[in-house]
Amino acid sequence: MLPRKNRLTRSSDFQRVRSRGRSWSDRLLVLSRVPNDLEVTRFGFSVSRRIGGAVVRNRVRRLMREAVRLQHDLVAPGWDVVFIARKGINGADYWAVEDSVTRLLRLAGLSRSQERPSPGTEGNG
Secondary structure, X not given: OOOHHHEOXXXXXXXXXXXXXXXXXXXXXXXXXXXXOOOOOEEEEXXXXXXXXXXXXXXXXXXXXXXXXXXXXXXXXXXXXXXXXXHHHOOOOHHHHHHHHHHHHHHOOOEOOOOOOOHHHOOOO
């Protein structure tokens, strides 16, 4: 499980990331990020009812959380990040979800191996 300091829990935080943040997507997931002026990066996970029933949604959420948990130390600090499941995630296994998370973190410039984007230059793109 992610440490509490690395979790987004309030609905207002999720709404802020979705409305003000920048997004990237692939077949399985959408990643939205916005600067948070903190020393840590916080993650949130969203799975719509369109994905399936409660059992399916909980499984998808667990897969996303585990993929992020194993990589959160490699993510640059100072961001709020929300992962949103897309319909294609239904039949995906853990490795596909992990690949998707890794790819989206890299595309968003959140991997520590890359140059961190400047929070002051954020746009709605």
